[in-house]
Amino acid sequence: MLEPAYQVDVVIVGAGIAGLSAAHRLTSAGISTAVLEAAPYAGGRMSTEKVDGFRLDRIGQLLSTSYPELRTTPGLDSLVLRTFAPGVLLHRDGRAQRAGAPAAGGSARGALHAVRALASAPRGPAPAPGRVGTPVGGAVDQARLGAALGRIAATPVERILARPEMPAGQALAQRGVPGRTIEGFLRPLLATLLCDPELTTSSRCADLALRSFASGLLCVPEGGAEMLPELLARALPPGTVHTGVRVTSVATTSVTTAEHGPIRCRAVLLATDARAAAELLPGLRVPDFHPVTVVHHTTDDPAPAFAAGTSLLLDADRGGPVAHTAVLSNVDPSRAPGGRVLISSTVLGTPPEGVDTAVRIHLARLYGTSTRRWETLAVHHTREAVPAMRPPHDLRRPVRLLAGLYVCGDHRDTSTIQGALHSAHRAASAILADLGAAGSMHRADPAPTLPRAA
Template identity: 80%
Template sequence: MLEPAYQADVVIVGAGVAGLSAAHRLTRAGVTTAVLEAAHGVGGRMSTEKVDGFRLDRIGQLLSTAYPELRRTPGLDGLVLRPFAPGVLLHSDGRHHRASAPPGAGGARGALHAVRALASAPRPTVPRSAPRGVAPLGSGVDQARLGAALTRIANTPIERLLCRTESPAAQALAARGLPARTIDGFLRPLLAALLCDPELTTSSRCADLALRAFAAGRLCVPEGGAEVLPELLARSLPAGTVHTGVRVTSVSTSSVTTAEHGEFRCRAVLLATDARTAAELLPGLRVPDFHPVTVVHHTTDEPPETGAALLLDADRGGPVAHTAVVSHVDPSRAPAGRSLISSTVLGPPPPDVETAVRTHLSRLYGTSTTRWETLAVHHTPEAVPAMRAPHDLRRPVRLLAGLYVCGDHRDTSTVQGALHSGHRASTAILTDLGSAGSMHRAEPLPTARAA
């Protein structure tokens, strides 16, 4: 029999959340799609390691219930988000200061209440001998200014935020009349946790989007680990759509070549890999700088009494930027009777990172960590693409007719950005292929060649 003219309408290279979300929209439009992934599992950097009943995220990026793409993306209907306690817990001057919205408060109103309530909130987890410090938000007037700023940003349409004058986030925050203590004591540690950029070199537009999501929603993690999100997307695609263990060696507008199966013909190719892999397949694509991230996971049978709070270090007194008893947020991540504490180090880690983190955590939680067991230390040098000003939040996903690219390096360096870039890429592909879609059935992969 004659071979088919092509084996799928669209071949997607990479099974991260950007590529999988694009695959959902294409298949729903009647476009036959094949997703090729070099690894033996889906998800890319959104991976979760299983160790003795614990579920340990490799990077542990924070999500927000305000991310619109989590609601819009087909295939994520079964995603369960486990929110942290409202707001955050700040460690400053040896004390904990809670910034939390009252139950039932949402959006800007909740964020405004959170910062005003910070200085007078109870601090049950700090030793009685700790010195009485000043709230990291400064005076009552400073708190009111911050509350007003969060109110405005929560109510500003996204397109208006993207039209603001762009500068590094630290410079933009100072120019808005916020005092240095408020920036360093609250906004810097918060944005460091959200953007993995403790120096606030990120574009002010990207920082505004992150603050908007914080003010309008709740910080959260997927139930069961980060890998659940891409696995949900993969499982809900038609059978035979995703092929793992397939290494793509070259691409064109009408085919991809794989190491295992030779050529795979198509009408369009979407590169949905990380930025460096995409540039290897298409020399000339820009490779951004990256923020390195190290996540250290501990377990103990006597967890700190911080509940489900996200704890930030406002003093920057050690390598840990933020930490949480994650099993209090998502009990499925630890076996019964054990607690999981996950801590994030931003930037290059210190030489003896495990010892430095353990010492810092003892100060942050106000308890001894000598009996804590280290489960894993995950260091990812190219964890999050940097978004330094000037940053194009809507980098083109259409390179030319038949060749497209998506990923968090084309949008914002967040799960929201990755999903949205996949949305934009699928829209461009459907426009180019035409509204008629495809009447062809996807053909199976060719038989693997002998080594």
Template identity: 80%
Template sequence: MLEPTYQADVVIVGAGIAGLSAAHRLNSAGVTTAVLEAAPCAGGRMATEKVDGFRLDRVGQLLSTAYPELRLTPGLDALVLRPFTPGVLLHSDGRRHRAGAPANAGGARGALHAVRALASAPRSAAGAVRSVPRGTAPLGTAVDQARLGTALTRIAGTPVERLLARPELPAGQALAARGVPARTIDGFLRPLLAALLCDPELTTSSRCADLALHAFARGRLCVPEGGAEVLPELLARTLPPGTLHTGVRVTSVSTTSVATAEHGEIRCRAVLLATDARTAADLLPGLRVPDFHPVTVVHHTTDEVPGTGASLLLDADRGGPVAHTAVVSEVDPTRAPAGRSLVSSTVLGRPPADLDTAVRTHLSRLYGTSTRRWETLAVHYTPEAVPAMRPPHDLRRPVRLMAGLYVCGDHRDTSTVQGALHSAHRAASAVLRDLGATGSMHLADPPRSIPRAA
């Protein structure tokens, strides 16, 4: 419990990964912090539900083995990342095809993986695999595939500053303007960017899409071992005792104090808002609230092991509500008890009324097996899961509003875990500059919020 007269150098409102990582950076520089969280526990959208030995992420954002801030953020040294099989599986015309960049750094600059069919046996049952003409693939002709490989090679080696200097359009328009064939866009780039950006309509800023492709071509998609909640747990666990206070509702903020419903006024030298965009705007009217991409994650279990291994499976046909799915227990065995498979599937946009039936039918086609006996463990719908990044999108939205008042979160940067952590890095640097506290923290501008792998 906080006493009304409790004072700290900096009060941080919000205990998501942005607020917790900012607290780490400030404490490491000798600045005392108090992190106030209205919810009963820390983490925000990085939450994991535990059901009968399963670990079920609520939003399930994909991470990257090469996100710079995962390496630079104090407190995440013990984080273990579980990578997917390199590349992705694309379901198209009743078959599954593998495409993507090689896993090793040298190969990441090489050509696109050769497309190969994984499910070729014709079947007649509803939702089963059907035969397609030899050579058919969601990436278009062999020439299209070679061009795409060249384009990924080029974007992997392009400096980030040059990507950000390109003209900004909606991603779909930019890809078409560059001469990318429509079949390649719809068969590969659209489902891939939908998985990375939660935007199947490709309305995201082309610069953000380029960064996502740059990341994909250079690294590996992954999930944190143990579930999304591991990130905030690690950050909270290593903060000094008495730093984090949950169940504290902040009702107003100023440059030198915050007012709380439970403990009155708390005085400080600076305030950092690290909440979601809507809560930040409620506390500071005038802050822009972006649009959001809704996300629904549906978790199933079965005693069978669907034959996709540790791959991320995307639907190139858009033949149902599922944008991407994976046997997550094959990627991270800690997420399911022994003898059970955990299949986690993501639905983008507003979910259909008959969600469970529609998802089961779609998954039956994607995996080429009956889902009738699969058990539904949980359905998590988050209407404001991912802030939209439509053009014009400022990748460096100001984190310093005025001396003593700061804001951070994925809505100030890129709408990724990397963006949330990077905005906290920028905000902590700004606070320290204003307070004149150098401590052990390097005050030069931190690395851009650019995922070098996705």
């Protein structure tokens, strides 16, 4: 039993992937933990809607096989990643062109050889939309691009973080990269990776994103984005996660909830989004956010599935609202019922009026087929989807505010799945150091029962 002063060692506010992964690290070390989530379900922004057998991500952030935390986070051992084809397809001047493809395994040398091989491909007539043609730029440009990807894949993170910091768009212009390579490859790629079409993101964060791209393969979780929080929650002791519990105030030794009154503890970890954390702790910085809209379609027409294969298709011409699109049922068949096609397309920034119509018109050009009879499954708009990382950006914002009060999430690190998991790792380590890595002196039931409200 715990001492009467405490009902649980650590209360974690928020059941997104940061809070759940921190809970797993704490419970594995013998720290009794309660995770409180105001929503009726765990997962936060990493949610997946089910519609007629389709699994539709609300935000659909891309992952990379090079993310270290995906391999080292307890509870994600059984996560299955479905990879896109190496590199990306760039739609430019009416044709699709593959570029930036690393070799299997994602080595820097493999990335260089792959791009050089593309650069040496013979230049034939422009293929029809949807077919792969010569890469953007000539052989010299492609060799330079391959060399740059190879170098950044081999660059230690510490060296990237020591570079001068400026907006990513400005940094690209100062590095001697040909303008056609910037506009034809780097700008659309970084906009996709950072959810930032204007490239106002810190150049250090942009370099880290390029490093991940050059070191691995872009991917999505099998079954939808919700699989990450679902696997993490499933790995916790039964009863650890409590949904439908709204925390109204926090202190170093307690939280107060609307449903259960005060809950006494030895430490509190805020694992909510940045705005919710600042509401509980006024004075915490709330960043700007990048809005993201995801439009999901299905069709009986096999043309888009054939044209795109398992590739991520980007619009280098910026000829419409779609930043990137993919036939996700080709990449992850579990996201669509048998024999059906799922096309998921992402709009960055403020969506236009009549976004579905605008997206259909744009997709018709990108896939080279009529979209009039496509069925719209869902349009998900998230105004505060991804925290902005404008310079100066601290990639390692403190997770320990006071002894007994901690905070984690993608707003304390990089605005990625890797950043959310890494910040949780840092927060759990800080809590274990403060409470004692051996766990609590008086071991408690790892699934404490919450009190009833008075």
